[in-house]
Amino acid sequence: MVIQFRLRLRAVSLLTVGWGLPDILGADVVHARKPRKTTEAGRIVEVPYIPGSSVKGALRTAASRVAVAYGFTSCSEVEPELIEKAHAGKPCDVCRLFGYPGDNPSAMSRLWISDFNPVEEPKTTIIVRVTLDNRTLTAVKGALYSMEHLLPGSEFVGEARVDDEAKSLVPLLLLAIAELRTGRFGRRSMIDVKIEDDGVLDSVVEAKWHPLLKELKNWLWEGVTG
Numbered sequence: 417m418v419i420q421f422r423l424r425l426r427a428v429s430l431l432t433v434g435w436g437l438p439d440i441l442g443a444d445v446v447h448a449r450k451p452r453k454t455t456e457a458g459r460i461v462e463v464p465y466i467p468g469s470s471v472k473g474a475l476r477t478a479a480s481r482v483a484v485a486y487g488f489t490s491c492s493e494v495e496p497e498l499i500e501k502a503h504a505g506k507p508c509d510v511c512r513l514f515g516y517p518g519d520n521p522s523a524m525s526r527l528w529i530s531d532f533n534p535v536e537e538p539k540t541t542i543i544v545r546v547t548l549d550n551r552t553l554t555a556v557k558g559a560l561y562s563m564e565h566l567l568p569g570s571e572f573v574g575e576a577r578v579d580d581e582a583k584s585l586v587p588l589l590l591l592a593i594a595e596l597r598t599g600r601f602g603r604r605s606m607i608d609v610k611i612e613d614d615g616v617l618d619s620v621v622e623a624k625w626h627p628l629l630k631e632l633k634n635w636l637w638e639g640v641t642g
Contacts, residue, residue: 417580421613430565479592526582532574
């Protein structure tokens with residue numbers, strides 16, 4: 417069995433999830449895009465989206481930050497050899513849910529996150545920025561670059577699926593979603609996240625997690641964006 421629910425993302429600040437193909441829109445750093453067929457004679461256009469891998473990676477980082485405080489375990493490692501050493505034969509809760517490098521069946525991720533497609537056509541803007549010297553935190557002379565951003569209020573919808581055998585770790589995922597709403601995403605952006613599950617998760621998690629689940633079914637930053 418699979419536990420399945422929707423996630424809706426909304427940009428709170430200017431949002432950029434970088435793509436590796438500059439100059440398509442006249443910017444050095446552009447937001448990720450993928451082809452989509454339109455109804456106009458089957459024309460193919462490139463539309464902004466948020467890769468599921470970016471969301472999953474951000475959720476994993478968020479889960480690692482809060483896991484121990486709520487009774488879950490986290491190895492806090494990213495290198496395969498260090499993960500194996502930290503686990504000492506038993507994967508931590510974060511790695512059990514999100515997976516980790518290795519051939520062991522226990523290394524397989526129990527969480528799947530889809531790509532997030534726009535609810536409506538997002539509006540974009542291009543801003544010229546100055547490169548900073550990481551050592552001195554001062555502007556590098558002549559080092560300008562342009563970045564494409566999606567405007568605050570841009571919304572995207574995707575899907576999350578959790579294997580039933582990882583049912584006990586769904587609260588850790590909820591905690592990660594809550595943490596993501598107050599952290600950074602993409603290129604120093606902020607996003608809001610809410611769950612749309614038609615009541616599915618109410619029967620999955622224990623009653624003590626229901627207040628958190630209720631909060632996650634509503635926008636945290638309602639009224640902040642236009």
